Amino acid sequence: MxxxxxxxxxxxxxxxxxxxxxxxxxxxxxxxFQSAVTPIQKQLLALEEAGVIYCQPQGRTRVYxxxxxYPFLSELEALLNKALAHYPPAEQERLTPRHHTRRRDDxxxxxxxxxxxxx
Numbered sequence: 001m002x003x004x005x006x007x008x009x010x011x012x013x014x015x016x017x018x019x020x021x022x023x024x025x026x027x028x029x030x031x032x033f034q035s036a037v038t039p040i041q042k043q044l045l046a047l048e049e050a051g052v053i054y055c056q057p058q059g060r061t062r063v064y065x066x067x068x069x070y071p072f073l074s075e076l077e078a079l080l081n082k083a084l085a086h087y088p089p090a091e092q093e094r095l096t097p098r099h100h101t102r103r104r105d106d107x108x109x110x111x112x113x114x115x116x117x118x119x
Contacts, residue, residue, distance in 0.1 A: 001083045010039045011047070012083075015066075018053060019080040020095040023065045032094075052076070 002012045017029045026044055030037040044064055047053045054067045066073060084092060 001086060002079070005079075008043060010035065011043045014040060014043045014047060014064075015052075015076070016080055016084065016095060018064060018066050019077060020084065021097055023056075023063050025061050025063050 002015075003009045006012050006015070013033045013035065014029055017024050017032055024032075026037050026041045029035075029044075030040045033040075044053065044055075044062075048055055048064070051067055052070050053064050056063045056065065066077075070076070084095065087095070
């Protein structure tokens with residue numbers, strides 16, 4: 001939908017994913033759109049060089065986020081919101097962030113912790 005303005009379908013995919021999910025890494029974004037990783041990586045690097053997004057290394061993984069210091073961030077987000085509203089309903093639902101359920105081990109360990117109450 002925005003590829004005519006942004007110059008690339010993959011650039012739109014990257015921006016829309018980061019806008020709706022908050023963050024992401026190349027393989028995750030590529031998998032979400034059933035795309036090859038290389039074109040997604042190229043767009044991530046180009047957007048990072050332009051200052052639109054930034055990278056937070058987490059171990060060996062490069063996690064990307066929209067840059068809060070980007071001067072046109074509010075306008076970009078408004079554009080992405082408007083574009084998302086015109087996506088097909090199935091695509092909108094797929095891009096809607098899902099709440100992560102807690103892993104069973106996390107629940108069990110939190111239940112097993114002893115709580116001390118002092119007066």
